[in-house]
Amino acid sequence: MIRDDVARLLQKAIRKAQKNGALREFVIPAIPVEWSKQDGRGDLASPICLQLASLARMAPMRIADIIVPLLPRVDYLSRIEVAHPGYINLHLDPQWLSGQVKIILDAGDAYGNVPLGKQQKVQVEFISANPTGPLHIGSGRNAVIGDALANVLAAAGYDVQREYYVNDAGTQMGLFSETLYARYAQALGRSEAVPEDGYQGAYMLELGQRAAAEHGDRFLTMPRADALKGLNDIGLSYMLDSIRRDAEFMGIHYDRWFSERSLYEDGTFGYVMTLLREGRHVLEKDGAVWFTAGGTSNEKDEVIIRSNGAPGYFASDIAYHYDKFVRRGFDRVIDVWGADHQGHVPRMHAMMKALGLDAHRLSIIIYQLVTLKRSGEVVRLSKRTGDIVTLREVLEDVGADAVRYFLLSRAAESQMDFDLDLAKEQSNENPVYYIQYAHARICSIIRLAQEREQGESHGNLALLTHPMEQALIRSMLVLPEVIELAALNLAPHHLAAYAQELASQFHSFYRDCRVVSSDAADQEITLARLDLVRAARAVLAKVLHIMGMSAPEQM
């Protein structure tokens, strides 16, 4: 990455200055190098001398004047200057810059990848909504954050696995089956009440009718407990199908759907309980079994097994993460959770320590809730009351690409409003289309060139000296930095901003630079620009794909 190269260069120069006594000895801090935001300040800039002033006990301008002459000569820099009050501004060599087009083209789809993860095994677990109702917009946010992050990490050199944790055990699932039983019985003409705290949504009526249509009345002629068990499995498969379809609608494919129930059936939970007992991390109190970080009771203790004998969700989580880290050997695990689970995070890290695992290997991304609005008015969501706008409805209304872009473009920790009417209204004036349009335009250029049988050979890239050409290449060089930034901070929203920026550079270039020319005198530049545009297409497609969006060839 060019920024890192420049930072290394500066570091060398500082060290050299220290060695020859021009600067006093001090530990050199990390060297910041940024892309210049303003014209006339070069391409890259570093404020390092401002930072060194106190360490070197010298004015920033003087430090800069010492360092700059000591910078090794490199092919990628054409000019370096010092600017008040001590910035070092660096100009990239135009020939080097245009030569990057070939590097991008040669790298192809791998361009932008970064060797950060060193093929470490990382699991991203996301959505994992209770299979007791359809997905809503919040799950949508979870989905795009998780999926895009998985893509980012793959591009950053991790060996990534995507997983959905199916909460098919526990109280909520029990209520779900009870509700389904009631709706099923009702569908067959028997009056049966939905439990008080059951699921009131209309979708449960449909599930009941569907179960009745597909399985007849056989569950009414068996003991209730058996019927509940049978209907539980049927309801679960209906809901998982629905969730899987929604995910696929957004282009999300899981490597594994992990059953919570399996942790109890295969003995994992029992084994982990033994470990916790041996490690003195459990305590019996009030007829329940509690997790306690140090073995003695305090008010932050958490129930593992309830006094009625049933394990709680935390019990499953411990066993589940034991399975992830110890059994399956993931180096890192990333869980994506809504803000309503935020209080659970400290316990998870305490659990990691109790299992003897490094808590840093578990990252939990907490995203703030999405407020769904309809022409400015808040739409409250609750699976329980059934007042729900499903993710599916939103996807069908607004389109998967737009939903993905919108939900992805904001940082996880910022709350966001999703106005259905606005999203639909804007869907023609959307950044989504702006970015995809850039890609489609490029494809159109390339199609034209093919029709005219131009651009089969490569051009002379040295001709790419127009400011817009250079600016476009500069933007393309940022991709690896963005991937690294997003991977390091587990913050895929940076991709959205980058995609917008890159598309903008392309559109400006498009206005100023004609690519396919029929004038014989333009043949050389046409070939070079076709290379440029092909590189831009690859970069644009790469970002779009990492974000999980399509890169249309025409619009």
Next chain:
RNA sequence: GCCCCUGUAGCUCAGCGGAUAGAGCAACUGCCUUCUAAGCAGUCGGCCAGGCGUUCGAAUCGCCUCAGGGGCGCCA
């Protein structure tokens, strides 16, 4: 009461220690006989919630206040 997240342009949000704070939408001006005008160029719009601190330098870090959201279940 305690804990977490957030307060940046009319709206939705980027920026999160560096030089004149950005984008989209909204409003207004221009630009299609040439590769898609779902585009481009420009104008308008900001005491970066408020206060105090740290720093050569703060939208960015710390503390306090105010405002919004979330949490503080033997639910997940």
